[in-house]
Structures are given as structure tokens and as C-alpha cells.
Amino acid sequence: xxxxxxxxxxxxxxxxxxxxxxxxxxxxxxxxxxxxxxxxxxxxxxxxxxxxxxxxxxxxxxxxxxxxxxxxxxxxxxxxxxxxxxxxxxxxxxxxxxxxxxxxxxxxxxxxxxxxxxxxxxxxxxxxxxxxxxxxxxxxxxxxxxxxxxxxxxxxxxxxxxxxxxxxxxxxxxxxxxxxxxxxxxxxxxxxxxxxxxxxxxxxxxxxxxxxxxxxxxxxxxxxxxxxxxxxxxxxxxxxxxxxxxxxxxxxxxxxxxxxxxxxxxxxxxxxxxxxxxxxxxxxxxxxxxxxxxxxxxxxxxxxxxxxxxx
Amino acid sequence: xxxxxxxxxxxxxxxxxxxxxxxxxxxxxxxxxxxxxxxxxxxxxxxxxxxxxxxxxxxxxxxxxxxxxxxxxxxxxxxxxxxxxxxxxxxxxxxxxxxxxxxxxxxxxxxxxxxxxxxxxxxxxxxxxxxxxxxxxxxxxxxxxxxxxxxxxxxxxxxxxxxxxxxxxxxxxxxxxxxxxxxxxxxxxxxxxxxxxxxxxxxxxxxxxxxxxxxxxxxxxxxxxxxxxxxxxxxxxxxxxxxxxxxxxxxxxxxxxxxxxxxxxxxxxxxxxxxxxxxxxxxxxxxxxxxxxxxxxxxxxxxxxxxxxxx
Numbered sequence: 001x002x003x004x005x006x007x008x009x010x011x012x013x014x015x016x017x018x019x020x021x022x023x024x025x026x027x028x029x030x031x032x033x034x035x036x037x038x039x040x041x042x043x044x045x046x047x048x049x050x051x052x053x054x055x056x057x058x059x060x061x062x063x064x065x066x067x068x069x070x071x072x073x074x075x076x077x078x079x080x081x082x083x084x085x086x087x088x089x090x091x092x093x094x095x096x097x098x099x100x101x102x103x104x105x106x107x108x109x110x111x112x113x114x115x116x117x118x119x120x121x122x123x124x125x126x127x128x129x130x131x132x133x134x135x136x137x138x139x140x141x142x143x144x145x146x147x148x149x150x151x152x153x154x155x156x157x158x159x160x161x162x163x164x165x166x167x168x169x170x171x172x173x174x175x176x177x178x179x180x181x182x183x184x185x186x187x188x189x190x191x192x193x194x195x196x197x198x199x200x201x202x203x204x205x206x207x208x209x210x211x212x213x214x215x216x217x218x219x220x221x222x223x224x225x226x227x228x229x230x231x232x233x234x235x236x237x238x239x240x241x242x243x244x245x246x247x248x249x250x251x252x253x254x255x256x257x258x259x260x261x262x263x264x265x266x267x268x269x270x271x272x273x274x275x276x277x278x279x280x281x282x283x284x285x286x287x288x289x290x291x292x293x294x295x296x297x298x299x300x301x302x303x304x305x306x307x308x309x310x311x
Numbered sequence: 312x313x314x315x316x317x318x319x320x321x322x323x324x325x326x327x328x329x330x331x332x333x334x335x336x337x338x339x340x341x342x343x344x345x346x347x348x349x350x351x352x353x354x355x356x357x358x359x360x361x362x363x364x365x366x367x368x369x370x371x372x373x374x375x376x377x378x379x380x381x382x383x384x385x386x387x388x389x390x391x392x393x394x395x396x397x398x399x400x401x402x403x404x405x406x407x408x409x410x411x412x413x414x415x416x417x418x419x420x421x422x423x424x425x426x427x428x429x430x431x432x433x434x435x436x437x438x439x440x441x442x443x444x445x446x447x448x449x450x451x452x453x454x455x456x457x458x459x460x461x462x463x464x465x466x467x468x469x470x471x472x473x474x475x476x477x478x479x480x481x482x483x484x485x486x487x488x489x490x491x492x493x494x495x496x497x498x499x500x501x502x503x504x505x506x507x508x509x510x511x512x513x514x515x516x517x518x519x520x521x522x523x524x525x526x527x528x529x530x531x532x533x534x535x536x537x538x539x540x541x542x543x544x545x546x547x548x549x550x551x552x553x554x555x556x557x558x559x560x561x562x563x564x565x566x567x568x569x570x571x572x573x574x575x576x577x578x579x580x581x582x583x584x585x586x587x588x589x590x591x592x593x594x595x596x597x598x599x600x601x602x603x604x605x606x607x608x609x610x611x612x613x614x615x616x617x618x619x620x621x622x
Contacts, residue, residue: 044443072427074427074431075424075427078428078430079431080431080436080443080445080446083431106418109383109417110484111484113383113386116385116388116389120388120389120391125391127336127390134390134394143417143456145479145482146479146484146487147486147487147488147491149484149485168456173421173422173457173460174460175458175459175460176458176460178508179456179458179508183496184493185495197489197490
């Protein structure tokens with residue numbers, strides 16, 4: 001159930017990382033953009049077409065290396081509805097290639113509204129008795145500030161369609177402590193409290209390998225908190241951003257893992273997407289450069305984590 | 312600047328309310344749906360076309376009564392990219408009709424990613440030197456759990472394009488207290504702390520009428536907290552959900568207002584959208600029923616708030 005499919009894919013590929021698909025136009029080789037603009041114009045549709053083609057080629061090159069991809073909604077939404085169509089087509093293509101898709105939307109709302117988000121990104125949308133797929137990811141990042149009313153609709157959809165979620169707990173950014181690190185009267189921090197809520201919510205989505213379908217986002221940039229939370233949240237799988245460009249190293253992210261090499265999946269976006277620019281290789285080789293970087297990242301992390309096995 | 316245009320529209324129409332455009336298929340009269348399905352099929356495009364036509368007729372009927380509309384992203388996103396196109400076309404139509412548009416997306420992220428959301432919903436998207444409008448709302452609801460890194464990109468876009476935002480502070484739902492009501496070591500609640508952050512962030516977006524461009528979402532279902540926050544956050548304009556269907560009355564929401572009848576805008580969605588079903592009037596009259604309910608709501612609230620004037 002839930003995040004079990006992700007865990008199985010991690011074990012199969014011996015790779016606890018996820019490639020972030022955050023395609024900025026500046027990352028995309030000119031030959032792809034020019035072709036898209038020639039066809040659709042220098043507009044939102046042209047940009048969205050370039051994004052999609054870039055993603056497809058990346059997915060082709062990465063699909064036997066990484067277990068999962070994580071498209072960040074914002075980079076599609078900024079191109080309006082054509083961008084959202086590119087998001088849907090990216091997700092669909094990634095799933096065809098056997099990848100687990102984590103849609104990074106950090107969505108949050110309550111009741112029927114959160115049900116609508118859950119239907120959009122994880123479940124199906126009903127139109128006069130027809131069940132239709134709007135975006136179709138396998139897991140969704142969510143923000144738990146509104147409490148259980150904002151999470152229950154997601155776990156209900158996850159339970160029905162074998163999907164999962166990741167709740168923001170301790171984010172990787174510099175100002176994450178402004179709110180998250182504040183201590184409550186009992187001495188616990190806000191992020192630790194949110195983590196405990198994840199454990200509670202997770203009871204509704206038990207998994208086969210000890211981890212529930214309610215994961216948590218915990219940044220690689222705070223290794224001490226990552227270590228602390230790995231201990232205090234034994235059933236909560238972590239999505240770990242902040243490796244690489246944001247400053248977290250393999251020794252830092254290693255704190256997120258358990259003795260079986262499970263418990264976390266580490267994201268890298270920019271380093272993979274821009275590998276061809278960093279390597280200064282031919283633009284035509286961008287996808288192979290991304291693959292080389294994804295392999296390097298895998299090897300770097302596995303060196304610290306060891307072999308990954310099911311419990 | 313910022314939320315000043317909303318404030319001016321509220322004074323002009325002597326109406327401190329906003330009509331929530333949360334169009335569920337069950338709310339839409341059959342004659343609209345059948346026409347849309349006949350044209351596009353019983354699929355996401357057909358549903359999205361029905362949403363848009365429903366919204367257009369509502370906007371026509373409401374545009375001289377209410378100062379603003381608030382489309383809830385989730386109800387568009389659940390219909391995939393055609394739904395997002397209906398969202399964009401709804402926003403565009405509402406603006407043509409002179410309405411202020413609050414896009415209820417509760418978006419949150421950090422740095423360049425949050426910039427992308429801000430560009431999507433409030434600013435413009437650059438494609439090879441062309442500046443294009445993705446969704447084009449006037450204000451966006453956001454979630455501040457990630458701290459200043461998640462809000463700065465929004466206030467920068469707001470400052471440039473004369474837009475505003477509403478940060479979730481104390482939400483209207485039953486479980487909002489699970490996290491938001493917890494007390495920090497100093498004795499302040501989390502929601503009060505988030506409120507103080509709004510006051511600080513608002514210093515970057517000062518307004519002409521005493522309220523900054525950084526508003527707060529505070530639910531009508533918690534009148535005591537609404538009263539407390541109105542006092543402690545003198546520069547923060549409130550978006551107040553929870554009136555009507557969720558249980559908040561006019562006497563409750565009145566706590567959100569200042570001596571000039573300013574300081575808050577009260578949302579109603581379901582009561583307006585479903586007025587024709589409640590009245591059991593002809594389906595063809597749904598938009599006029601919505602208008603009657605919007606007028607009733609305005610009168611109910613203004614009775615408690617009094618005449619609204621600029622300071």
C-alpha cells in the first residue's frame with residue numbers, strides 16, 4: 001500500500017534518489033526550444049512544448065537509473081494551462097516508463113476542497129459516472145498547517161488508489177526555522193509536532209515494510225533534525241530535498257536512512273537538469289549528462305547508506 | 312498598492328464580501344452541462360466548459376453587487392488542464408467585468424519555486440523576452456509554514472504588479488487548532504505568531520488605507536480569535552471564510568472589522584452558488600438567485616458593520 005511501490009522501486013534499482021523535474025527554460029537546450037517555438041510560437045504553448053520534450057528525453061535517459069521523478073508543479077503552472085498540460089503529459093510519460101511519480105504541489109485545504117486536490121493529483125475525477133484521470137501522480141506533497149481536516153481527504157484517496165503523500169515537516173530552506181523551530185510549551189518544536197501528526201495520520205495507511213503512506217519532507221540542510229526525526233518517526237518515510245545545490249552532502253542525508261538503507265528518498269533537481277551545462281558537453285548530450293549525474297548521486301549516497309534491502 | 316484596489320472596490324460597492332467560485336458539477340444546472348457535454352463530451356473538457364459557462368453567468372449577475380470573486384483552484388485542477396484553462400478564462404472574464412480576483416490556491420514553496428507560483432498567479436511569465444499572463448489574479452492565498460523564504464518572492468511580485476496576498480493564519484475548519492492553537496514557550500499561539508509574521512511581511516507592501524498587501528485568512532467560525540487578531544494585527548486585512556454553510560454568522564464576522572467598516576472581506580461560496588437549489592427556483596434563474604443571496608449576505612453583514620468608508 002501507499003509508499004510501498006516507491007520502496008520496492010528503490011530496492012530494485014538500489015537507488016534511494018528521485019530526480020526533480022523542475023524544468024526552467026534556461027536549462028533547456030536551444031535546439032529543443034527552437035523547434036517548439038517554430039511550431040507553437042514564443043508563447044506559453046511553445047514554452048510548455050519545450051518543457052515536455054525536454055522531460056521526455058530526460059525520462060528516457062533516467063528511467064533505468066532512478067526509481068522516481070518529482071515534477072514541481074510551480075514550474076508548469078507558471079506557463080498557465082499549457083504548462084499544466086505538459087505536467088500531465090510528463091507524469092503520464094514517466095509512468096509509462098515505469099517510474100514512480102511524486103507530484104510536488106504542497107497542496108493544502110480542507111474537506112471537499114482537499115478531496116478535489118486529492119482527486120486531481122492522486123485519484124480520479126468523476127464526470128457523470130465516468131472516472132477520469134486529471135494528473136495521475138503516485139504521491140503528492142502536502143502542507144499540514146490546517147490539521148487533520150486537510151489530510152484525511154488525501155489518505156482516503158491514497159487508501160483507495162494505492163497512493164501516498166509527503167507532509168512538510170522540516171523544510172530545507174534558511175528561514176524554515178522561523179515557524180518550524182519554535183518550541184511549544186511542552187518543549188517540542190513545531191516541526192517535531194508536525195512529525196508526530198504524520199505518525200498518527202500514517203496509522204490510516206499502514207505499509208508492508210514498516211513505513212506508512214504518510215511520508216514527511218525533511219531537508220538535507222538540517223542533518224541534526226534529520227537524525228532526530230529518523231529516530232522519533234519510525235513509520236514515516238522521508239522525502240529529503242536540499243542535497244547538492246542547496247548544500248546538503250551525502251553524509252548529511254545518510255541520517256535519514258534506517259539500518260536497511262530504507263526510510264528516505266533524496267531529491268536532486270538542478271544538478272541533474274543542468275549537468276550538461278556544468279559538464280560543458282554538447283547540448284545534444286544533455287540527457288546523457290543528466291544520467292551521469294544521477295548515477296554519480298546514487299553512488300555518492302549509496303556509499304554512505306550501504307546496500308538497500310526490504311526488512 | 313497591494314490590497315488597496317480591493318478596499319476601494321469594497322467602499323464603492325458598500326459590500327465587504329467576496330463570492331467564492333467553487334463550481335462543483337452538482338451545483339450547475341443541467342441545461343448548461345448538457346450543452347457543454349454535447350459539444351465536448353462527458354469528459355474533462357466538457358466539465359470544464361460547463362464550469363466556465365456557469366461562472367460567466369454568475370459573474371454577469373454578481374458583478375455590480377460584489378467587489379470580488381474568489382475562485383478555488385482545487386475545483387478547477389480536478390478537471391486537469393482543461394479545468395485550469397477554465398480557471399484562467401474565469402479570472403480573465405471577472406477582471407473584464409471589473410471584479411477583483413482572489414485566487415484561492417494556498418500555494419507555498421521557497422525561492423525560485425515560489426517566484427514561479429507568484430508569476431503564475433499574480434505576475435507575468437517571461438518567454439524569450441515576451442511577458443505573458445498565465446492566470447492573472449489580483450491576490451493569492453498562500454501558506455506561510457516555510458517562513459519568509461516562501462513569502463518574499465510573493466511580495467516582490469505584488470510590489471511590482473500592484474497585487475496582494477492572504478496568508479493562512481487561523482483557518483475556519485474544526486481541526487485548525489491541532490497545530491494553529493498550540494502555545495509556544497512564550498505563551499503565544501502558533502496562529503498569533505503567524506499573524507505577527509504577516510505584520511512584519513506587510514511592512515514591505517504598505518497600503519494607502521492603513522492595511523498592507525499581506526492579508527491573513529481568519530475563519531468566521533472562531534469569532535474570539537477573529538476579535539483578538541483584529542486588535543493585534545492593525546495593518547493586516549482579513550479574508551474571512553466560514554460564513555454561512557460552515558456556521559459563522561454576521562455577528563461573528565463583525566469582529567473582523569474596524570471602526571470604518573474596513574479590515575475584512577467575508578467569503579461565501581456554497582450559499583451563493585446553490586441559492587437556486589435552496590430557493591427551488593427555475594434552473595434558468597440560477598444566476599439571479601445567486602445575486603439575491605449575495606445581496607442578502609451583503610445586507611446581513613453591513614447591518615452589523617455599518618457604513619464603510621476610507622479612513
